[in-house]
Amino acid sequence: MHKPARSHPLALRLALCAAALLAGALARADAPPPQTTKDGLVLKKQTATRLVYLRPGARFSQYDRVAVLDCFVQFRKNYARDYNDNEVSLDHQVTDDDIQRMKSAIAAEFKKIFVQQLGKGGYQVVDTAAPDVLVLRPALINVDVTAPDLMTPGIDTTLVRSAGSMTLYLELWDSATNTILARVMDAQTDPYTYARPANRVTNLASADAVLKSWADELVSHLDAVRGKPAAK
Numbered sequence: 001m002h003k004p005a006r007s008h009p010l011a012l013r014l015a016l017c018a019a020a021l022l023a024g025a026l027a028r029a030d031a032p033p034p035q036t037t038k039d040g041l042v043l044k045k046q047t048a049t050r051l052v053y054l055r056p057g058a059r060f061s062q063y064d065r066v067a068v069l070d071c072f073v074q075f076r077k078n079y080a081r082d083y084n085d086n087e088v089s090l091d092h093q094v095t096d097d098d099i100q101r102m103k104s105a106i107a108a109e110f111k112k113i114f115v116q117q118l119g120k121g122g123y124q125v126v127d128t129a130a131p132d133v134l135v136l137r138p139a140l141i142n143v144d145v146t147a148p149d150l151m152t153p154g155i156d157t158t159l160v161r162s163a164g165s166m167t168l169y170l171e172l173w174d175s176a177t178n179t180i181l182a183r184v185m186d187a188q189t190d191p192y193t194y195a196r197p198a199n200r201v202t203n204l205a206s207a208d209a210v211l212k213s214w215a216d217e218l219v220s221h222l223d224a225v226r227g228k229p230a231a232k
Contacts, residue, residue, distance in 0.1 A: 042056055066133065079143070121216075121223065142166060167188070
């Protein structure tokens with residue numbers, strides 16, 4: 001049994017640094033993202049929130065199965081410091097343990113939602129390499145949770161109109177040749193805009209909505225290149 005190759009942690013962190021630079025370039029008209037990356041990908045789509053790079057000649061019609069690697073999660077720079085600056089009570093400040101707990105929960109939720117939606121779309125999720133297996137190497141960066149549920153005692157309720165935002169950094173690899181085929185960056189915010197209490201349930205529901213939209217879009221693209229009719 002051959003498992004799909006995983007990125008070395010240092011290589012992934014360097015890739016995420018590049019992603020952060022690309023994200024910054026989107027916000028500055030004087031610094032557009034590169035048309036070609038060092039690993040041979042070519043810019044195919046650019047919007048205010050999305051970058052899509054593809055390898056010239058890459059085909060996706062042969063992939064019937066998908067391997068989903070563990071999701072790396074990184075909060076936006078200075079998230080804890082900025083959040084704590086606005087909190088007077090020490091009981092309501094974010095700690096390193098809180099950050100790690102949220103990272104683990106978000107990573108687990110990513111895996112759950114993508115496996116679930118890929119399965120519904122007819123794509124078997126596996127952990128072996130083969131010519132028909134497409135590998136997803138995901139990361140969620142610039143994660144910003146407006147009002148995290150810190151599980152502190154009391155009955156305080158925080159109302160928010162947005163649970164937060166995050167950016168998907170997703171690489172698609174051919175598992176048999178260990179070749180990168182595509183790279184996608186997409187920044188999204190909480191789709192719900194009405195005021196509601198912020199807690200673990202509502203925060204999770206907001207994250208699930210964004211994750212499901214990404215997973216469903218991936219399924220739709222795979223269906224399109226394989227000639228499958230669009231789901232009604």
